[in-house]
Amino acid sequence: MFIQTETTPNPATLKFLPGQDVLGQGAMEFRSPDAAANAPLAQALLAIDGVQAVMYGSDFVSVTKDGADWAHLKPAILGTIMEHFASGAPLLTEGAAGAQQQEDGEFYDPSDAETVATIKELIETRVRPAVAGDGGDIVFRGFRDGVVYLTMKGACSGCPSSTATLRNGIENLLRHFLPQIKAVQSA
Secondary structure, three states: OEEEEEEEEOOOEEEOOOOOOOOOOEEEEEOOOOOOOOHHHHHHHHHHOOOEEEEEOOOOOEEEOOOOOOOOOOOOHHHHHHHHHHHHHHHHOOOOHHHOOOOOEEEEOOHHHHHHHHHHHHHHHHHHHHHHOOOEEEEEEEEEEOOEEEEEEEOOOOOOOOOHHHHHHHHHHHHHHOOOOOOEEEE
16 A cells, blocks of 8 residues: 655645545544544554644545654554555444534524525535645634634644635635625634
């Protein structure tokens, strides 16, 4: 098995591509061994000293380090990912998907449902693929008083350019299609 590695705009995160589907659709992020209780690969990666977070994407795993050197971490991460996929073990065990979906709920006024549907469609079709290309994900959290609240995950979480991505890229895109949007903020 050959696993490609790609850098991301976040120097603390690398994107690992095992050459096969990981989640297929969507994304899941794990920031602690407890959060990864139903995700054996994420749990094994988080057990590596220096690994701070793991995110599963459609066809990649992004790993965020705390301050350790990639030269020391990368071989252990590659070995763990290779061992997991070669073993045929499941990526997720029972309960993992439900636990991720029960994260903080969305908030918006029911009268804004049409606007929110358009925001979600634009995020899904135009923003999420670009963000996934950088090893991250973006999640709609809410809409209130013309402000869209989004959460960045994976490589995008804590990335030095994530504020610019939110303000310049996503805000401009959403305002183009929905002039009533005043701002986009991190939630």
